[in-house]
Amino acid sequence: MMNFAEFKKIVNLHIKSNSQDAFIENRKDIRVKKEKTVVKNLERIFDATLKIGNEKGFHAMSMRDLSEETGLSMGALYAYFTSKENLLVMLQKNGRDSFQQVLEQSVDKDDSPLENLRTVVKTHLFMSEAMQPRFYFTYMEGKNLNKSEKKIAVEHELNSDGIMTKILIQGEQQKIFKSGHHALTTALIKAMLNDWYLKRWKYAKLNVSVDEFADYLLDVVEAFCLIQSQTEG
Amino acid sequence: MMNFAEFKKIVNLHIKSNSQDAFIENRKDIRVKKEKTVVKNLERIFDATLKIGNEKGFHAMSMRDLSEETGLSMGALYAYFTSKENLLVMLQKNGRDSFQQVLEQSVDKDDSPLENLRTVVKTHLFMSEAMQPRFYFTYMEGKNLNKSEKKIAVEHELNSDGIMTKILIQGEQQKIFKSGHHALTTALIKAMLNDWYLKRWKYAKLNVSVDEFADYLLDVVEAFCLIQSQTEG
DNA sequence: GTCTATACACAGATAGAC
């Protein structure tokens, strides 16, 4: 089964196109018109925002901090977004969409629910590993969004939970998984998945690799969900 | 076995003494000297800080916001702490200590590892339920602490993880629990426990009570940890 | 012990030169 190294090769192209997507979606708000310049600088701006924001919080990051980290002047920065809040929204949107897409595409109707469960768990985990700063940022800065953006974020989460819950239900119908409160099971699995990028320092200290974490997490999940012990790994 | 209602009766006294503890520990920095006044106003200040801070983040909360919410003037506020950062540190310290104490006391050497595991999980969960705003705040605002305070926070977490890991090891020694990476198991259990106060909206939507959550979480944990299926609940 | 008034540093944002 897929490990992180293989996963990364496959989706790297997708991930790298992040700031290009952002350019297309925010064309009207971006004063600079040369695509190549925008993509390059937007990437610098995003990276710097994630770095500073994850250290001390987005709100505590000043535009002067951002100017220093990116090497762009304050004036130049405002050619790429209309306001600090606009920058926050761009960053959040941008991450969510590619995540949702990759997750949905990972499910295969012809696979067994067990296979799909494993795939979805690993896909979620590996994406968060490949884009750790972004996932961390999205989680921690969610409450700084305005009401309507917050609502969108919640909908995305419920949507992504739905993918997993659906698999659990199918598993029960096919008598592979036990019956249970599947939405609650999903919530618990998500909680464990999120911990990987939220408490990175802890797993580093325990010297656990992302592949080991994936296998261990799946052991836990399968011990609870599977009707009888099957071949593992 | 203990449910939330019973738990709350037992520890309520402990929880209510929070601002009194804070008064004793921060005497030197508090300009007001009448204990009764300090305890009353400190509680108002803490509650207001948790409320506003959890809505939009501690850094985004201005002292004018806090003044309005507490009904105290800016000048009066600064009689209870020396700076905004000092207020943050007071709040964080204050919560941690009583948590650690209650958790450690909940373990009983004469009980079986299984009993102790259940007790520790429920104690952690029920404390977070009884003091949800404080737990949420501590989690989300951890990165705003300075280096030395951050270090203390990490130590507390490792310490509390240690309590659970120890129980898992004992369980293995007594041939009740499976062998495994016990520290990793603990991390996963903690992740699920934390989710209860971090994603409250989700569990509210699912209409899951704290007691139901406790039982379900323990089912998951026991399915993974126990050597063979034993009587549950 | 609490208030009002204010100091003054720093934030986000923009104008206009290059």
Place this chain on the structure above:
DNA sequence: GTCTATCTGTGTATAGAC
């Protein structure tokens, strides 16, 4: 397309009256 210089609001914190 990027820069420097600057406007203006808001932030934390304090002084001094009551």
